[in-house]
Amino acid sequence: MAPDFPRRLVSGIKVIIVGAGFAGIAAAIECHRKGHTPLVLEKASAIEEITRYGDIISFDPNGAHNFERWPGVIEAMQKVARQTNWLDLYSWKGEFVTRQSFAEEKTWGPRINGHRGELYSIIHKHAVERGVEIRWGQRVTDYFEDEDKAGVVVDGEKMFADVVIAAEGVRSRGRKIVLGFDDKPKSSGYAVYRSWFSGDAIKDNDMLKHLVDGDSHLGFIGPDLHFLVSSLKGGKEFNWVFTHVDDGNIEEDWQFPGRIEDCLKYVEGWAPIVQEIVRSTPKDARLIDYKLVFRDPLPTFISPKSRIALIGDAAHPFLPTSIQGASQSIEDGVVLAACLEMAGKENATLAIKAYEEIRYERVHKAQATGVKTREKWHKANWDEIKRTPEAIHLTREAWLLNFDAEKDCHERYDEVARGLQAGRARL
Numbered sequence: 001m002a003p004d005f006p007r008r009l010v011s012g013i014k015v016i017i018v019g020a021g022f023a024g025i026a027a028a029i030e031c032h033r034k035g036h037t038p039l040v041l042e043k044a045s046a047i048e049e050i051t052r053y054g055d056i057i058s059f060d061p062n063g064a065h066n067f068e069r070w071p072g073v074i075e076a077m078q079k080v081a082r083q084t085n086w087l088d089l090y091s092w093k094g095e096f097v098t099r100q101s102f103a104e105e106k107t108w109g110p111r112i113n114g115h116r117g118e119l120y121s122i123i124h125k126h127a128v129e130r131g132v133e134i135r136w137g138q139r140v141t142d143y144f145e146d147e148d149k150a151g152v153v154v155d156g157e158k159m160f161a162d163v164v165i166a167a168e169g170v171r172s173r174g175r176k177i178v179l180g181f182d183d184k185p186k187s188s189g190y191a192v193y194r195s196w197f198s199g200d201a202i203k204d205n206d207m208l209k210h211l212v213d214g215d216s217h218l219g220f221i222g223p224d225l226h227f228l229v230s231s232l233k234g235g236k237e238f239n240w241v242f243t244h245v246d247d248g249n250i251e252e253d254w255q256f257p258g259r260i261e262d263c264l265k266y267v268e269g270w271a272p273i274v275q276e277i278v279r280s281t282p283k284d285a286r287l288i289d290y291k292l293v294f295r296d297p298l299p300t301f302i303s304p305k306s307r308i309a310l311i312g313d314a315a316h317p318f319l320p321t322s323i324q325g326a327s328q329s330i331e332d333g334v335v336l337a338a339c340l341e342m343a344g345k346e347n348a349t350l351a352i353k354a355y356e357e358i359r360y361e362r363v364h365k366a367q368a369t370g371v372k373t374r375e376k377w378h379k380a381n382w383d384e385i386k387r388t389p390e391a392i393h394l395t396r397e398a399w400l401l402n403f404d405a406e407k408d409c410h411e412r413y414d415e416v417a418r419g420l421q422a423g424r425a426r427l
């Protein structure tokens with residue numbers, strides 16, 4: 001029998017959520033926890049289609065902290081997550097520069113870095129045990145809304161709810177109804193090669209074996225490129241990713257096969273260890289070339305009648321250097337569910353407006369950190385770094401990371417709602 005997880009009073013609010021990625025599934029769990037009735041529609045035919053892809057994904061304390069409210073989830077994640085609380089940084093020539101410790105952030109909440117599919121499976125299991133309804137193989141083709149309700153179209157059939165959450169990732173169709181036009185992605189000018197394979201492939205390699213002697217986390221920083229390496233589960237699993245200037249086409253897809261020969265060209269002249277990592281990637285390893293797209297910040301996250309809200313990558317794609325994409329998508333779901341809880345069914349549209357008011361500025365400030373870190377690394381001033389190695393550390397700011405989205409929403413909701421009712425909206 002499924003465990004009986006704590007739930008707040010039943011609100012009677014029916015919520016359709018489109019997309020069962022991290023944003024959608026987190027929103028569903030939070031809606032269920034707060035007494036609403038979520039229904040998730042996902043176009044993938046089964047969970048395996050979601051867990052099959054992806055490699056390392058990171059939840060910083062502001063994201064991971066929310067998992068602590070879902071019984072058993074954080075404990076299960078910690079078992080499969082990387083057990084490091086530092087990042088060792090090297091120059092592209094292989095000289096050690098500095099160790100950045102994250103130990104002091106412990107009081108801000110847990111940090112979870114692990115395999116996307118594994119972490120997703122843990123959240124999905126929790127959602128199912130709670131009784132969240134997820135329907136697979138449901139491709140939403142259209143959205144609609146009027147004063148009283150909103151809905152979606154699947155296989156030509158209309159489905160209705162009080163509100164609809166569009167959590168369909170970067171290629172969201174929901175954006176069109178919210179914006180009134182199709183906004184086209186732009187090239188960010190960068191792409192990422194990402195690889196994941198068994199630590200066994202390098203455990204006998206004299207130059208690399210120390211990297212899988214326990215968990216590790218290190219980065220090599222050079223002109224217009226940064227190369228990150230980590231191992232998990234005591235070195236049993238290993239991955240590397242590098243962001244580089246992109247000379248290819250823009251495609252919003254995670255599944256371009258990457259080629260070792262192409263990767264090696266980018267790291268020509270780099271430290272032998274970096275080249276050896278790439279060269280040692282097994283032929284059957286997962287290696288992809290992912291083009292990073294950029295979109296201008298959306299003018300709004302919500303539809304004209306305030307019954308449809310964009311969340312996660314559908315609302316705001318993040319650069320990997322922000323390390324915030326997944327965490328912000330969790331915060332979105334937490335805040336939206338909390339706004340609906342505070343507003344009640346009769347005021348569902350006020351809740352959707354409040355969600356946008358509460359999220360808009362924070363999300364865009366967080367997005368900007370990705371560009372800042374990339375510039376800091378790719379255009380590093382090595383004379384300055386020689387004098388102050390910490391200048392190359394990731395910026396870790398309390399406003400962003402030491403943050404409880406649910407608490408903040410509960411504290412601010414009344415004031416934000418009063419402002420909206422008095423016509424003092426941000427937009």
Ligand SMILES: Cc1cc2nc3c(=O)[nH]c(=O)nc-3n(C[C@H](O)[C@H](O)[C@H](O)COP(=O)(O)OP(=O)(O)OC[C@H]3O[C@@H](n4cnc5c(N)ncnc54)[C@H](O)[C@@H]3O)c2cc1C
Binds near residue numbers: 021116
């Ligand atoms: C295959 C894949 C692999 C990824 N791998 C990594 C990784 O290794 N590391 C990393 O940091 N980030 C990765 N990401 C991105 C990361 O998961 C997201 O940036 C972040 O978690 C925010 O998630 P999201 O739920 O907003 O979007 P997504 O994770 O993109 O989820 C959107 C979901 O909506 C579904 N969907 C889309 N259109 C429809 C429709 N019309 N009807 C119904 N369902 C629909 C999609 O199938 C998908 O499951 C990956 C994303 C994808 C899709």
